[in-house]
Amino acid sequence: MYFDLDGTLCSYDTSFEALFRRTVSLYGEPTDVAHETYVDRLLTALDRCESDPYRRAFEPVTKTITLDVTPTTLAAEYCERELEATVVTADAKRVLDTVAATNPTGIITNGDGEHQRAKLDRHELADRVDEVLVSNDCGVRKPDRQLFELAKECLDADEFIYVGDSYDEDIVGAREAGFRTVYVDGGSVAVEDAAAADGIVSSIGELLDDDPLPAALEGPFAS
Known part of the structure; x- marks a missing residue:
């Protein structure tokens, strides 16, 4: 079975969008466009079973808005927040x-x-x-x-x-x-x-x- x-x-006790915004807000403005960009790229990476899907999803975000942080760091911090939100x-x-x-x-x-x-x-x-x-x-x-x-x-x-x-x-x-x-x-x-x-x-x-x-x-x- x-x-x-x-x-x-x-x-989850927190929405995925809220987790995204909390992660990005430490380094810049988490705009709606940035969130949509992130979701689109993440879903594509997951659909294709690509490696490091969260890093790949944050890469275009750092090009959409100015952030003083790497996609790798954003991905790690987001995943930790999502993990903490699990129930x-x-x-x-x-x-x-x-x-x-x-x-x-x-x-x-x-x-x-x-x-x-x-x-x-x-x-x-x-x-x-x-x-x-x-x-x-x-x-x-x-x-x-x-x-x-x-x-x-x-x-x-x-x-x-x-x-x-x-x-x-x-x-x-x-x-x-x-x-x-x-x-x-x-x-x-x-x-x-x-x-x-x-x-x-x-x-x-x-x-x-x-x-x-x-x-x-x-x-x-x-x-």
Whole structure:
């Protein structure tokens, strides 16, 4: 059984835009154009699974506005702020522990390998699972079926389940690779709008409750 990281196991107590502005404001004016430039370049770097995506994202920012700092320093300081903003609930940890007690368990996440693994280490998640796959390390990004197929090769199981909060990247991508899926919708999506998912919960903690547990997934969670 695999889980997504950002938005599923891990949330944030500060917006990414606020983190960007706090980082840049120490050295200059964090304008809207600078933020848009940063976001566009970061998304491109992540989509292409490029190395050092945050440094690459800050490079055009230093050309858009005058900053007395290097892109490397900005990237390091931003990533540290984002790491400090991460929140992993006790429920999320209990879900991992419950599943891992009887099933091979892993995490599939999009992002920079070093940065994503730092989140896992900070919240002691890496030791709770058997396998971690990060898109930039693997050279392929969700929802590409290839990443899910690679994940299937990493755990010994007859059937695979994926739990994630992005319908297009997590649910659709995993289903195409033959996974059963649980959609963590945050309570904001109508059931008919997520028909491809085998189960829908509003939060990761609901997987520990008897009633919300999708009937199709009772086996993996049964003790």
